[in-house]
Amino acid sequence: MERDYIRLNYWTSDRSLVVDYVFWDLGERGWRIYIISHIDYQGRDCSSHAAHWLQDNDSSYPYICWNGNIATLEQAKSVASLWAECTTEYIRSYKSFDNIASQLKDQFSWEDDYYYQYTNLRR
Numbered sequence: 001m002e003r004d005y006i007r008l009n010y011w012t013s014d015r016s017l018v019v020d021y022v023f024w025d026l027g028e029r030g031w032r033i034y035i036i037s038h039i040d041y042q043g044r045d046c047s048s049h050a051a052h053w054l055q056d057n058d059s060s061y062p063y064i065c066w067n068g069n070i071a072t073l074e075q076a077k078s079v080a081s082l083w084a085e086c087t088t089e090y091i092r093s094y095k096s097f098d099n100i101a102s103q104l105k106d107q108f109s110w111e112d113d114y115y116y117q118y119t120n121l122r123r
Contacts, residue, residue, distance in 0.1 A: 006073065007036070010084050017088040022061070023076045030069040031076035033083070034061045042091050051090065052083065052097055082107075 004025040011018050020036040035053060039046070048054055053062040064083045070076045082104060089100045 008077075008080075010080055012084050012088040014088065017084060017091075019080070019084045019087070021080050023073060023080070025073075030071050031073060033064040033066075033070075033076055033080050034059075035063060036061055039087060040091075044091055050097060051087065052101075 006023045007021070008023065009018050009020050017039075018037070019039070022034040022036055024032045024034060026032055039051075041051065045051070048062070048065065052065040054065045055062040064079060066079055070079055082101065085104055085107075086097055086100045089095065089104070090097045093100070
């Protein structure tokens, strides 16, 4: 059975980074957000742990590392926005991705239990 997907670009608020995403509907398991763009980390640690991305063995594209079910496309867009904004700040600063996400999380809430969802950002 073929699942729905949507391909969208996201420009960071400072316009320094555009990220090409594919939002893939996994049915009961929610949405997965694949990162199609090649991100230039400009010398920063770009490992999956440091930059919060994962990759399936059989996939050529990484996806945003998020623990828990992303139930709707709107939630997926919020997660993608947060990840892109964190990534651009991570690239230009000496802060950790986690510290940046902690500072930015309130700007990307989609519902009252967002803090719970944010704390499930996998490491």
